[in-house]
Amino acid sequence: MAKKGRFSEFGEAIRNFWNSPGIPSFIEILEKGLDKELFFDPDRADSQIPKEDLPIDFRLRQSGFARKFYEKLFPVSHVFRITHRYGREFLDNFMPLAAENYIGRGSYKFVYTLPWNQVVKIGKSKLPSDPIFGSLYKEVQNNLERYLKTEEIGLMHHLQKSAWGESKRDEIRFKFARLGLERLHYWKLKSLIPDLVLPTRFFMGLRFRRSPFGVPVVTLTPCDNQNLLPGKHLKEFIRLNEKVRQNPIQDALFPKWKLNFDTHRFGIISKSKLKKxxxxxxxxxxxxxxxANEEKLIFDIHSENIIITIPDFELKIFDYHVFDEHLYEPSKENPSPEVDHINLIKEFVSSFELG
Structure with missing residues (x-):
């Protein structure tokens, strides 16, 4: 109860701070320090992190035949950050992309490495019916000026003026509201566990593909970028050596294994590091x-969202989505959906055998 009370008080303090007069805006708080955290010198020849040291889930890299054919026909070229300056759209922060720099895809984004040891995540097209667009999306949509920068709102209005038809204007607003939603999801985690959440910059991007006819295919989409860290996905530390007993049919068709942490797979992890x-x-x-208890939100945490850095062996979370409790599909065993995530983590930690 003490811990629950502490988090409740902390959440209330954040809300009071956020709504106090004379306090920096949400965007200013969120962006504070990012210029320093994400700074890179394009003239300095940084050594690239070897691919074998990257937290790459090769299963997530695979695409079906149709997707591979499309990528061959319309290969990615680059992405710009697009803002609104001098009364018109303004492009800056050129980021070169290539098929060989593609390192993964999640439910909502494609991920590419950049030449300066950063990644850029490019938002996939999504329908408004997706469960991610719940109560938090409504909050953003009704208060765009809180979650978008002034130049982003200016860009949205500029693009809407030149759009044909109401549906196109609605689509543009939807994309900008989704950008604000990504920021809000990030803030939910960053405000509670700031040292575990990777610094992230969210922006509206303009992605270019090369077509066989020489005409570029341009897509407006929310993007974000982060520093690239050497490390491994949580699942890469897992040793599957103990089967969970189920009924014979489940054992045959849907085998389950205990999640045992392999402390020697990527170098010996000391007991003090394991405790941390x-x-x-x-x-x-x-x-x-x-x-879950205070805000009725489910933190969608999976092994793909967490890495353990190498050689420091520190826990870092680099992907952040929260869903409304009633929109998240619980399992049959746990009617309260957050329990699935909590039990998975508990099982994993118990395999450390720290007592």
Whole structure:
């Protein structure tokens, strides 16, 4: 109860701070320090992190035949950050893309490495019926001036004026509201566990593809970028050596394994490091409980969202989405959906055998 009360008080303090007069805006708070965190010198020849040291899930890299054919026909070229300056759209921050720099895809984004040890995540097209667009999306949509920068709102209006038809104007507004939603999801986690969440810059991007006819295919889409860290996905540390007993049919068709942490797979992890990782996992559990109990939100945490850095062996979360409790599909075993995530983490931490 003490921990729950502490998080409740913290959440209330954040809300009071946010709504106080004379306090920097949400965007200013969110962007503070990002110029320093994400700074790179294009003239300095940084050594690239070897691909074998990257947290790449090769299963997520695979695409079907139709997608591969499309990528061959319309290969990615680059992405710009697009804003509104001098009374018109303004492009800056050129980011070169190539098929060989593609390192993964999630439910909502494609991920590419950049030449300066950063990644750019490019938003996939989504329909408004997707469960991600719940109560938080409505909050953003009704208060765009809180979640978008002045130049972003100016760009949205500029693009809407030149759009043909009401449906196109609605689509443009939807994309900008989604950009604000991504920021709000990030803030939900960053405000509670700031040291575990990777600094992220969200922006409206303009992605270019090369067509066989020489005419570029241009897509307006929300993007974000982060520093690239050497490390491994959580699942890459898992050793599957103990089967969970089920009924014979489930054993044959849907086998389950205990999640045992392999402390020697990527170098020997000291006991002090393991204790720190375990403590950070317990903090993630407390945040998951807090969001579920106090805000009726489900923190969508999976092994694909977490990396353990190498050689420091620190826990970092680099993907952030929260869903309304009633829009998230619970399992049959756990009618309260956050329990699935919490039990998975607990099982994993127990395999550390720290007592």
């Amino acid at each position: 990782i375990a403590l950070d996992f317990h903090r993630v559990i407390e945040v998951t409980r807090y969001l």
